[in-house]
Amino acid sequence: MFEAINLKNALQQQRSKWISEENMLEFYKNIFHNSESEGTSILHKLNSKPTKTENNFDFDKLDTKAIFHITDIKKICVDYRLRFLDTVYFKDVYPAEAISKIQILEKKHQTKLGGFKIIAPMEVFKLKKADDPLLFAPMGNGFYYLIHQWGNDVSPFRKLKYWAIKNIENLAVTLAILSIALTAISYPIFFTKPASFGYLLMLFMFYFKGVVGLVFIFCGSSGKNFSEYSWQSQYDKIS
Structure with a gap:
């Protein structure tokens, strides 16, 4: 397939x-x-x-x-x-x-x-x-x-695997989708009644800031860069 x-x-x-x-x-x-x-x-x-x-x-x-x-x-x-x-x-x-x-x-x-x-x-x-x-x-x-x-063909999933770190725009979209998913999954835990848009937005922003912070911590410690900036770099980490 x-x-x-x-x-x-x-x-x-x-x-x-x-x-x-x-x-x-x-x-x-x-x-x-x-x-x-x-x-x-x-x-x-x-x-x-x-x-x-x-x-x-x-x-x-x-x-x-x-x-x-x-x-x-x-x-x-x-x-x-x-x-x-x-x-x-x-x-x-x-x-x-x-x-x-x-x-x-x-x-x-x-x-x-x-x-x-x-x-x-x-x-x-x-x-x-x-x-x-x-x-x-x-x-x-x-x-x-x-x-x-020579060598082996590249996996068809490689493009999807690294889509989020292709550039900063893709990363932002990925984090937004992840935050929406976390909001949708967890809001019944925090709200017993149907939540208003304001409360959902607040919960979404809480998750979004959290995942953004975690990504920056991970990227800062690993030294990785976006694909559009690293494709001609001989360094494994940001130089």
Whole structure:
């Protein structure tokens, strides 16, 4: 009934909202210029701080299905509480297929790739646990080229699980709904007769202030941040 979410497919669906695959290559050609680059070994570059922000691709050899803009990447990362970071922070082992694909791309486009980034849950950047990592190479002007995807698909409940901490608006809505539910459940305990709107509002505000206070205490002690602010942070806590 509930299928796992493939992040590559989710990214493609998000991108299709503003540009088609047929127009992607022409759009890319119109706004980009070539750049020169030098690199060392692929693994060394993957495990080192990036020294470049874009790569010199051959326009005619690009797969338009693999081109994504930073706005699409941000939307997916915020929705599913993922991180989009330089590969130097990635702590798991890269599959041989990912290295091979980089080598193939370098030969195909007659260039040396660098500046790699990866989409993955925050845990994979400090623990050996992988859920559907996506490896990208920067193209410049906010565009990234998807090189390889591996691991497991993301649970369809992950988006719902982290919906409340996506941003402050979602958190406010969640706390309001929780306070309404607590009010509806408990008001018969406090009022033997049908309560007036004023009394119900007072009870609701009591619960709302309580849950807001508890959330701020929890957030302050844990150091967690909203997804829309932490999707590019290499820190587990608010910096």
